[in-house]
Amino acid sequence: MPAGADLKVPGALPFITPNRVFYRVDTALVVPRVDTTDWQLRIHGDGVRRPLVLSLDDLLARPMVERDITLTCVSNEVGGPYAGNARWLGVRLADLLREAGVRPPSQGGPADQLVARSVDGMTIGTPVETVLDGREALLAVGMNGEPLPFEHGFPVRMVVPGLYGYVSACKWLRELRLTTFDAYDAYWVRRSWAARAPVKTQSRIDTPRAYAAPAAGRLPVAGVAWAQHRGIARVEVRVDGGAWQEARLGAEDGVDTWRQWVWPWDATPGRHTLEVRATDGTGAVQVERRSPPAPDGATGWHRIEVDVRAG
Template identity: 65%
Template sequence: MSTTSRRYAALAGVTAAAVAIGIAEPVAVLTGPRSAPLVAVGGVVVDAVPESLKQFAIDIFGTADKIALLVITGLLLGGFAALFGVLAVRRLALGLAGIAAFGAIGVAAALTRPGADAADALPSLVGAGLGALVLWLFIEGPFELDPWPWSPPTPIAPVSPAGPSAREGLPVPVTPAAPVPVTPAQPPVEPSVERSDGPAAEPAVVAGSSGPSSDVDPESRRRFLTGSGVLLGTALVGGLGGRWLAGRRGVSAARDAIRLPAPVAPAPAVPAGADLSLAQVAPYVSSNFGFYRIDTALVVPQVDPDTWRLRIHGRVGTERTYSYADLLARPLVERYVTLACVSNEVGGDLIGNARWLGVPLRELLDEVEPDADADQVVGRSVDGWTCGTPTAALRDGRDALLAVGMNGEPLPVEHGFPVRMVVPGLYGYVSACKWVTELELTRFADFDAYWVPRGWSAQGPIKTQSRIDTPRRRNRLTTGPVTVAGVAWAQHRGIRQVEVRVDGGEWQQAELAPTVSVDTWVQWSWRWDATPGEHRLQVRATDATGETQTERTQSVAPDGATGWHSVTVTVR
């Protein structure tokens, strides 16, 4: 097949795949956004890929890891679709089989997601059917190139007469011509073959040639390219339109209509000076928009607060179910709590501090009367994700909340609306269940939550950590006074001391800013008289129990990173 032919065939395959995916999106509006083929397959990938690969994606893409996954999945699909287009030119059944295989993968992925039903297979089925139709349109239908500029290898055709006798299948005598005398002044004359009357014979086709013609009819090419352009545009409109419709069917309007009641126990006021207001230093209170987001949901669940229910069951004396209105009718408390992700590397930014409004989980658990041996509370999200929280951590007096508000407004949809868990002192993977719909009292010996079989610890208390926010790595500074500053945290224990050192020298005590409580991070600063040259700054913190942050370097798995954060700067 010629290069030109391959390009046209690849375009046909990519167009077919684009139509399949694009049209599946508006269908998924009816069945739920998680049933869209890209999202369903992406969800399976998230669940199945090795943890090292997930952490690599988080390290590279940060909170954009989900977008990166969908883009990479789409590019891989495009590559395979191009291959199927090339195969379809040689044999249409091969291309159709490829599309059918991808459709089957989409169906299987959609049906295996938590809470799926038979209708979730519809987007992949409709998409695969239309993709197959588009491929046929380009290979054998009205958009087919005339002709496709290729042909399979053809055996050498024997020279045969084309007269009437040959057409009737009768033997034709071949009489060699008399030799032509050759003189020194004349070149040799090739012998000729005497044929019977009839049209001239076609030239033989040599094996492996590109066929009778490598040129594509201009009108055919125009029809092909016009068809592909129209169909690709249709796919784009379908995909974007489907996403837009899904958003319109979301819960943003319902969220905007909610008016949260005032807390019976408001959060303590942020003391003056808690935020140093230094450039590059993270603000003491993180904005809702800037708050980090790490979870396994490729599409944000849209949960209607009117139909939302929380079921508390398992090893309890009395099973209970609460509605959203039930929670808002209860006495609500408000607290500042800093949350951190276990995937946060030393010096990383997967941490944030916010003002949360909610119902104390301790009160709800008291109402269901947990069994004495129920040492784990499994939070289950609407999308099936689970986390296992020690029951003791929810009943020991800390401000563990079933939160409905964040920084004075209803929870943002991407941060768990309408209800999520907030537990000080524990990494999010064991406590911060978003879009929570179920709490099951059980035992660690009986059930492993989502991340535990994937190599993470069953319990994840937050480690004492500190970070240098300013100056940043490789900053160029001038000789003289330089403010070194950052944040430190040890939620539910608090920070007693932060120390900084330069080039491995003596540790110098930094000044701690005031803070609301032991459940939030604290900002710190230290004045450094910088001298010319390249310098390495290091920081360490000591929590309120007297435990100093370890120098030992450990990766995030299985229960959080350790080590001292350092930056290298140049002073001139």
């Protein structure tokens, strides 16, 4: 992690989210406890010329990479808590698919959807083109220097930067099947969520908290912004609908992680509204219009109110 990625602002979250507080959103009423002695991963389906069946020992014997990647849940409201940044250890998914003979649709492959299936039957569909476009899509076995916790998918889960979790981050993985979006609808798509869901640019104010009552004076306004696989180029803050002020960004730890930001505010007594917006690495500014999470992710600027006390 580069120096300065974590700005260490009092009241703000750390750059790396500890496992114990990393958000969890899934359908498992009981967390699966997988016996690794007979666990296997099967890779098969349309365009797979060499089907693979791997034990956990087979997977662990392969070259591993460690990457910092921010995950985001599509159900996250603007300013919500369902985003976290972790250091993932795993095997490159693209390497396994190419070993199985899989080609993306742009190279003539017949399958455009990779359906991941959990040990409890949950299905998640991911665009094949995305997995094979060079990003660090992983079959993760470790999280923040520890074996993958049970609640986060032990023994193996998928992590694909740039896509919301419901189309990319299958936990307790046991099967990868190549098919098409026309032929199969995964679990959430059958419930009216979008089949393809790239992460939307978002920013969030973490300190001060909404409806806080800080004392007047110099006050750090800080938070995080994310646009996985595009990166964050700028974050701006404004007070009471005034002019936008550019915040200072933490160092970039790759385009697949969030960036911390901070802006010093000379707060005056009274009630004030703070807003934040981000610009991603392509130059696109975060969408202002507020929309709900369904069907493919919320939009809107995060806005909070605070009551500043006289010093």
